[in-house]
Amino acid sequence: MGSLSGIIQRPLVAAAAVIAASVSADVSDKFSSLRSLVRGSESDQIAASVSGSVHDERSLWVSQISDSKLKDFSFVSRIRLPVPNVDLLLAPNPTYYLSPSVTSLSALRSAYQSAELAKASKPAAFTVGASLVAPDVSYKWHLPETSALDLSGSSSCASEKNRTVVVLLGWLGSKQKHLKKYADWYTSRGYHVITFTLPMNEIMSYKVGGKAEKNVDSLVNHLADWLDEEEQQQKNLVFHTFSNTGWLTYGAILEKFQKQDSSLMGRVKACIVDSAPVAAADPTVWASGFSAALLKKNSVATRGSASSSCESNIGGVNFSEPKPAVTETALLLILEKFFGVILNLPKVNRRLADVVETLSSSQPRCPQLYIYSSADRVIPAGQVESFIVEQRKAGHEVRACNFISSPHVDHFRSNPELYTAELNRFMNKKKSNASGGIKGRAMDLDQWISKVKDGQHLSEDELQLLCEYVKEILIEQSNVQPVNSPVTVCGDIHGQFHDLMKLFQTGGHVPDTNYIFMGDFVDRGYNSLEVFTILLLLKARHPANITLLRGNHESRQLTQVYGFYDECQRKYGNANAWRYCTDVFDYLTISAIIDSTVLCVHGGLSPDVRTIDQIRLVDRNCEIPHEGPFCDLMWSDPEDIETWAVSPRGAGWLFGSRVTTEFNHINKLDLVCRAHQLVQEGLKYMFQDKGLVTVWSAPNYCYRCGNVASILIFDENMERDVKYFNETEENNQMRGPRTGVPYFL
Incomplete structure (x- = not known):
């Protein structure tokens, strides 16, 4: 094993060689531009501009500036100006002096706007052939x-x-x-x-x-x-x-x-x-940064990447990620070793x-x-x-x-x-x-929260204001929103407001408990408006403590069929409240990732998405499409198969154990958490390796299914716990006739 000095010297010498080459190229460019600047008649033009008359505007300029006005310029008293033959000396005392070499008012304005504040020696007279570019x-x-x-x-x-x-x-x-x-x-x-x-x-x-x-x-x-x-x-x-x-x-x-x-x-x-x-002092990041700075446009870093893999397909469009050249690969290895020593x-x-x-x-x-x-x-x-x-x-x-x-x-x-x-x-x-x-x-968010919990509605203007405010928060969130443990993960709610209140009693109230809700807040139940309003209020009041994901029912098309649109019409007398809420749907994030190891998404996986980075590239600010990766993430279901099969829902896919295992391996995940499917026992792991779990949080779904509900809790060490709860008495009293709507939508 070599000495420490040898370990440091070898990458230093290599890095120094690359720096020298880079600096040499820069210097060569500058000398080339300087030669072209003074070649031929251009040098005569520069000389002519310097020796031109200075009397046309100088008297006007001096007469317009009083002592009090010049005081505003006192902070530039030690400025060296990179303007040909312009010397500006402004002392901080009443005796001001303007050099007679000031060419014009416009020249002084230009000088004032491009002044360099580095300490410098007394300005020298401009000479033909000198660089006009400030160092x-x-x-x-x-x-x-x-x-x-x-x-x-x-x-x-x-x-x-x-x-x-x-x-x-x-x-x-x-x-x-x-x-x-x-x-x-x-x-x-x-x-x-x-x-x-x-x-x-x-x-x-x-x-x-x-x-x-x-x-x-x-x-x-x-x-x-x-x-x-x-x-x-x-x-x-x-x-x-x-x-x-x-x-x-x-x-x-x-x-x-x-x-x-x-x-x-x-x-x-x-x-x-x-x-x-x-x-963090990450040698890989530092090596990438220095490599990009040294190689400039020759670095692959200046071209970005489509995903963490070399080739990807997003919504049917193929992206080919550029690979680093051999020289850049070697430089990255050298720099990574170098910073591995230096940063420690x-x-x-x-x-x-x-x-x-x-x-x-x-x-x-x-x-x-x-x-x-x-x-x-x-x-x-x-x-x-x-x-x-x-x-x-x-x-x-x-x-x-x-x-x-x-x-x-x-x-x-x-x-x-x-x-x-x-x-x-x-x-x-x-x-x-x-x-x-x-x-x-x-907005008085605390008052509005109390108001909604007491069974009252926000006024139409208040709801509009709330929706606009929450959109400002949601637009800042990534398609893969990072969330730290401890956190509690919840499945579908579907308009069961009283059961949502029991969920908070079971798991703890915001902000004492952090939550991820995996979509499907509306439709089916009788209180979709109250459910969505209280979740928006909690997001506005405690944005870091609650994460709202989009589900397949956060859609204009489905809500016009399965209850939310009619509920808004009934409670407000018009469709404005529905419009305000459905506008928010387009801003809800697609997924969340807990401590980089657990991915939460409403539906499931997609054949067009192999890496988490590909989810980041989806354009979510729109109605959920009928096909493609966005649609699949909202609609797909796990099934006891190996790979992929057509879904009976008419949207999304059925995906199997091998698909899930490969996805988790590629993305270094321990678990995929999802909702979207009724589970009678409230929670169900899938596949032999238990790499996927379905969480369902609407007890006695549709007031007639008789199922229990659950929430999945991750503590600060990512240890898991499950809490189960049954429907409230209010839910039990809302039993109604069966609707003609098939469950699997």
Whole structure:
């Protein structure tokens, strides 16, 4: 066995060679562009622009700016401007000086908007042949567009935007030019922006207290100085982080805020996390990230993935997942071994653990937005979703958006309309929350819960408001919603409201007990409206403690035949309540996964779905289709067969033991939990390996079947327990004539 130094040196040498090649290519590109810049007549044009007249606008510019107005620019007193022959010196005292080399008002505006705030020596005169591209610096200011800012310091945007700085924290290998499109989007809306990047070599050669941390210290000190400036209105921060590098940088900043002045934490008003986090020192994730940063467009990570397998079929469409080249495979192996050593060095491991602990348990009480993708080959979607669950449990307001198919840190480019719409929605909601918001002003959820439990209905307006509010929560949930144990799993309810109340008496009330309901809340029973309303209220009141899955009866077509539509008409006198509720159906998630080992779904498996990642790719925001993977997950049933057979229901499939065993093996599952079928004994395991269980939670189904009901309980160690219960007296009194509707629908 080699020495420790040998173990570290071999991957370091290999990684250094790749870095050198990457840097060499970048430098070559820059020299090539520089040569083309100064070739031929272009150099003459640059010289002409520099020597042009400066008298046309300078007198107007000077006459328009008073001492009081210039004071607003005092924070740029040490700025080096990357503009040809523009020197700007603004001292913090009444004796101001404007260099005679300022070419024009437009030039100064341009300089002001692209100012770099890194400390620099006195600006040198521009010379022909010098690069017009500013070198990468640790942080850089971007100010609102001219249309949103006048030079007196006032703004046409909201005053909150004037006093808010958005801090963009770049991903591994990112440069200032890469963050510019994000900065431009924010500045076009009136926000001030700071972009911050860490060179890859600083991360690769990271050491506690080294250059990377000093750059973070410099940014923290600058932000603290800006926040401490005396103003009539309080200044605030919004952080927008990219990948694990930006996210960990955010954690380091929060840590320094806490040590320097804990009140600074209160100035953080929102956090947006793009393509992160993985809240663990995982060598595989770090290796993937560095490989993508080193190889750039040559990395398979820039192309995303369809699923965890190399080829997949979603709804009849074939996806071929790109495989890494031999060189990338070798690099990944080298980097994984390298980080397997580095991340376990005591000082590095302890430092990372401290930062992750801050991000996990000490984040500011502000809204969070997580933007991620099931196709991300660097940051696994499941890890992001698990962290989101933990943040919600901790009481944070969290919004999430899964872009499904876009690669790592590529969501803006892949779908700019959706990306900017999410940002707009989040930033506007942040402002709404600051002024009270819908939650505080319009809904008294506790009062409404008591009202429904007492047998009263919400008014039509109240129900509409509740449905809109819950849709905002559900849209953030994944098709495979991660849930942590302990949790209690429930089957069909089918409008049996009094039996649902007994279920809560048996298993415990929300939020003391966490629940997963596997669909079919409505139809058949006489109180579908009350059942769905109380579940929506509990979801609105305790979003982290109750998970609602969609069943085959959460459908416009079925509810018009099997009772829910008629019930809404009878109780409200019109179909509006039915419309509000069925709109929510489209937002209900398809499945849930408990501690990554137990999958919960209403119906069963699908021949088009071999991996859990394929469920994540299903478009659920629609009516349940008549065929395909979405339909199968809602309608399929297990049967004592080997593989697949046609279902007598007319939708979905019958699937057997071999299918279930293979699915569990591929996805590293212990169990598939489902509902959808009446079980007289309340709960039934299927197949020899007991890899699937059916849970039924509607006792004396349809007020005549005489069955018992059950709930399946998973404790914090994933040990299972079953509780059974019978119908209530109210259920027993509701016996009615048989309907002509066949059971199996």
